[in-house]
Amino acid sequence: MSVDWPVALYETLKAAGISHISYVPDAGHATLIELFNADPEVVTNVLTTEEEGVAIAAGSWLGGKRSVLLMQSSGVGNCINMLSLPVQARFPFLTLVTMRGEWAEFNPWQVPMGQATQAALEAIGVTVLRAETGADLVETVAQAATMAFEADQQIAVLIGQRLLGKKKW
Amino acid sequence: MAAPTMDRRVAVKTLLDARDGALVVTGLGSPSYDVHAAGDRDDNYYLWGAMGGAALVGLGIAQAQPEKRVMVITGDGEQLMAFGALATIAVAKPKNLDVIVLDNQHFGETGMQASHTGRGIAFDQIAVACGFTETAELRTLAQVDRLCDSLRQPSAGPRLFVLKVAAENLPRSLPPRDAVHVKNRFRRHLGFEPC
Numbered sequence: 001m002s003v004d005w006p007v008a009l010y011e012t013l014k015a016a017g018i019s020h021i022s023y024v025p026d027a028g029h030a031t032l033i034e035l036f037n038a039d040p041e042v043v044t045n046v047l048t049t050e051e052e053g054v055a056i057a058a059g060s061w062l063g064g065k066r067s068v069l070l071m072q073s074s075g076v077g078n079c080i081n082m083l084s085l086p087v088q089a090r091f092p093f094l095t096l097v098t099m100r101g102e103w104a105e106f107n108p109w110q111v112p113m114g115q116a117t118q119a120a121l122e123a124i125g126v127t128v129l130r131a132e133t134g135a136d137l138v139e140t141v142a143q144a145a146t147m148a149f150e151a152d153q154q155i156a157v158l159i160g161q162r163l164l165g166k167k168k169w
Numbered sequence: 170m171a172a173p174t175m176d177r178r179v180a181v182k183t184l185l186d187a188r189d190g191a192l193v194v195t196g197l198g199s200p201s202y203d204v205h206a207a208g209d210r211d212d213n214y215y216l217w218g219a220m221g222g223a224a225l226v227g228l229g230i231a232q233a234q235p236e237k238r239v240m241v242i243t244g245d246g247e248q249l250m251a252f253g254a255l256a257t258i259a260v261a262k263p264k265n266l267d268v269i270v271l272d273n274q275h276f277g278e279t280g281m282q283a284s285h286t287g288r289g290i291a292f293d294q295i296a297v298a299c300g301f302t303e304t305a306e307l308r309t310l311a312q313v314d315r316l317c318d319s320l321r322q323p324s325a326g327p328r329l330f331v332l333k334v335a336a337e338n339l340p341r342s343l344p345p346r347d348a349v350h351v352k353n354r355f356r357r358h359l360g361f362e363p364c
Contacts, residue, residue, distance in 0.1 A: 020229075020232060020233065043232045045228070045232075045257060045260075045261050046257070046260060047253075047257055048253030048254075048256050048257055049253055051221070051222075052225050052251070052253065052254055052257050054219075054222070055219060055221075055222030055223075055225035055226050055229070056225045056226070056228055056229040056232075056257075057229060058219075058222070058226050058229060059194070059225065059226035059227060059228060059229020059230040059231075059232075059233070060229035060230070060232060060233045061229075061233075061356075062214060062226070062229065062230050062233070062352065062355055062356060062359075063229060063230040063231075063232070063233025063234040063359065064233050064234070064356070064359060064360075064361050065229075065232070065233035067229065081218075081219070081220070082219055082221070082222055084218055084219060085216070085218070085219035085222055085226075085348075088218070088348045089348035089349055089351075089352045090348075090349050090352070090364075091352065092364075150364065151364065152364040
């Protein structure tokens with residue numbers, strides 16, 4: 001598996017019953033966002049800030065739908081208080097987080113939040129999984145969806161920056 | 170002379186008596202107490218935290234249940250924390266979401282400090298600028314009565330109404346604090362089982 005992982009991820013999420021997503025614009029998620037936006041069976045929301053998507057996902061589950069939040073590691077810092085909602089109410093919660101501030105990062109401003117992402121998520125009670133290859137990512141997301149939506153868990157899958165490739169500058 | 174305001178509990182009771190099957194989400198603090206005081210129900214989802222999340226939880230429900238009307242009842246302080254949410258909701262264009270902001274122009278839960286709405290910020294105008302289908306600022310219970318009639322009419326998009334209410338801390342009427350319990354009974358109301 002190489003550059004086609006976003007397509008495989010889309011198919012995996014569809015197979016897991018995802019019919020609702022929220023996202024902030026992000027280069028790493030660009031293909032996935034395009035695929036969902038083009039899918040008439042899926043409701044999509046563009047957000048002004050990531051924590052909005054945490055609350056929307058809770059509402060989606062209350063209404064009987066499975067939702068996924070797409071964001072970047074810098075956005076995790078915006079979400080911490082809102083994550084008390086899925087953690088406290090045991091809402092199924094799945095977010096896919098593209099990493100910045102690690103492998104071949106060129107922007108020092110991305111490093112503090114990138115390095116704090118996993119610890120911050122774990123501190124609020126979210127389970128963190130990581131993937132560094134496309135094949136591993138697809139498999140990880142498939143099982144994370146089961147854990148989230150069938151076992152009421154709150155899960156973030158971190159997509160390593162090595163997988164995303166060095167940002168063109 | 171200060172502009173008139175209304176009794177929040179009477180206003181909320183009036184809205185809920187006319188809810189007509191609407192699913193209700195409440196923002197933390199007094200709006201949750203107001204809704205609970207009007208009668209605890211399985212189709213109420215109360216937030217005790219997650220400040221700024223009420224209208225967005227409402228959006229998620231509205232998108233998942235497009236055939237049902239969703240009414241969010243929150244406060245000015247709670248909605249101020251999620252200014253951008255109005256843009257997100259406007260872009261999402263749900264036809265079944267009504268946001269009611271109980272605006273006492275103060276942060277009532279924390280000692281009645283004056284909020285932004287008492288200093289010129291008008292949520293109904295912000296919602297207009299974002300593209301909400303219908304908005305209004307209401308100051309009397311008679312206006313709330315008329316609002317109940319118009320809420321029954323179909324809408325082409327999200328609506329937001331600001332109810333200017335008296336700044337007072339009424340006796341608390343506390344909803345269940347067990348968020349899992351409230352979640353499961355809300356879902357059961359819609360025919361969904363817990364995990």
